[in-house]
Amino acid sequence: MPLRLRACQALSSVDPAAWDALDHGGSPFLEHGFLRALERSRSIGARSGWDPHYILAEWVGDEVAAVPDAAATADTLVGAVACFVKHHSYGEYIFDFPWARAAARGGVEYYPKLVIAAPVTPASGPRILLQREGTAGPPRELVARALVERVRELADELGCSSIHWLFCTAQEQALLAELEFSPRASFQYHWHDQGYPDFEAFLARLTSRKRKSIRKERARAQAAVDTIEWVGGAELDRDDLAAIDRFYRNTTDNHGGQDYLRPGFFQALVELAPERVAWARARKGDALVAGALYLETDRALYGRYWGCDASIELLHFELAYYVGIERCIGRGMPLFEAGAQGEHKLLRGFEPSPTYSSHWIRHLGLREAVERFLAEERGAIERYLVELAALGPYRAEE
Known part of the structure; x- marks a missing residue:
């Protein structure tokens, strides 16, 4: 045979x-x-x-x-x-x-x-x-x-x-x-691009009440930090990787989860597949205060690991959802999977799939x-x- x-x-x-x-x-x-x-x-x-x-x-x-x-x-x-x-x-x-x-x-x-x-x-x-x-x-x-x-x-x-x-x-x-x-x-709840030219075009498809709500959430989250920026896997330095690992364990500790990913995973991931990794990070002054780690291909964006050092109201929604939607629109990725569960995703544009x-x-x-x-x-x-x-x-x- x-x-x-x-x-x-x-x-x-x-x-x-x-x-x-x-x-x-x-x-x-x-x-x-x-x-x-x-x-x-x-x-x-x-x-x-x-x-x-x-x-x-x-x-x-x-x-x-x-x-x-x-x-x-x-x-x-x-x-x-x-x-x-x-x-x-x-x-x-x-x-x-x-x-x-x-x-x-x-x-x-x-x-x-x-x-x-x-x-x-x-x-x-x-x-x-x-x-x-x-x-x-x-x-x-x-x-x-x-x-x-x-x-x-x-x-x-x-x-x-x-x-x-x-x-x-x-x-x-x-x-x-x-x-x-x-x-x-x-x-699960997934976001699907409908050929939006920008984030505002996505918002235009929502009800007036939800458009206003999302704009307010974004404004408050962005005002609470100094910068939000994307960093590719190849550009992540030692401090970034330490923060990613720390944020991940903060999240599992604070929410009764298990840290399935052992120390060294994120370092190995950016060494072996840097082109798949993108990190949305937030700073206050010189301090990294929160971040959301994504994996991506030309077909989809996957939100995987969110975390922070201190709770900042609404920043989770900004880093884990809204900047991800913007990235999909800007890069032509038709699908955004933001993880398991979460009816709160429904009100932010993610649909049952x-x-x-x-x-x-x-x-x-x-x-x-x-x-x-x-x-x-x-x-x-x-x-x-x-x-x-x-x-x-x-x-x-x-």
């Missing part, structure tokens, strides 16, 4: 150019640089509870010559899946804690489980990485199905109770449904119970989205 599947447990053994040549759908969170930064900082692996297993699909050299006009070279990487053996459910943002509790009540071992996701990142993107459309090699669907089957085998080999594809694409969810994975519905996951549970009784839960949850989400549609800030179309 021309397609060879193998696994490794560290991306240091995989060529970065070959990995990043796969189709990531405009998301940076399974790119080589982001994952290696997690590995190098021990934010995954070690004792993090995220044990990586990367499945690689390679198009074997002897067979490549049989493909007419093939440009691929021997043992070309044509697909991959980043899997993680988990012994807990933290840092996933598609919550299955009730399933784990139900399993425990029934005497069913729920951990370890196998998760296919961008670690500690609630952002959507392809979970089955394939060659880009039009690239010489095997059919994409053939590779995708082979990778899913290998994921099942890995779950068997490692004694995993279940398999969870988190924040996958709608197309992947449809394929996985054909392969006996149960679809789960969820949503579907997210997708797919699940398989080995124990038949637990699987059937989860499928009933998912059906009820889908109905509840559909009703809630109808309610949210009436609360949005946008003017009714004339």
Whole structure:
């Protein structure tokens, strides 16, 4: 068979150019640089509870010559899946804690489980990485199905109770449904560019009340600091990186979160993927007082890590939302994902947008119970989205 599947447990053994040549759908969170930064900082692996297993699909050299006009070279990487053996459910943002509790009540071992996701990142993107459309090699669907089957085998080999594809694409969810994975519905608040020439054009689409509210919020936040500016990843210095790390830990400490990203992660990230990083920082005098770290591609902006040394009213909205919207408009990025949860985003121009996951549970009784839960949850989400549609800030179309 021309397609060879193998696994490794560290991306240091995989060529970065070959990995990043796969189709990531405009998301940076399974790119080589982001994952290696997690590995190098021990934010995954070690004792993090995220044990990586990367499945690689390679198009074997002897067979490549049989493909007419093939440009691929021997043992070309044509697909991959980043899997993680988990012994807990933290840092996933598609919550299955009730399933784990139900399993425990029934005497069913729920951990370890196998998760296919961008670690500690609630952002959507392809979970089955394939060659880009039009690239010489095997059919994409053939590779995708082979990778899913290998994921099942890995779950068997490692004694995993279940398999969870988190924040996958709608197309992947449809394929996985054909392969006996149960679809789960969820949503986040995303901002979508409608071809706005500037921020004022975006505001013009809002109701008068919301326009006034946002202008007041921005004015008060900007008046509370001396400067707000963007800094690219390559320009971040030691003081910036120390502040980013400190702000991140302030946020997790002050809001009862967990600091999943270990010391050294941000340094590794700007070394390995500086072009993906942008930091919006605020100063009072010479002091850095707050900042929001973003990752970006030409397709999307992702707001990830906000923090501050002292609470300044409304500055979070300015740094984590409004300057991000301005950046999308100015750079032609059509999508802005500002993280998980937060009905407050709705009133600031972010709209409910579907997210997708797919699940398989080995124990038949637990699987059937989860499928009933998912059906009820889908109905509840559909009703809630109808309610949210009436609360949005946008003017009714004339």
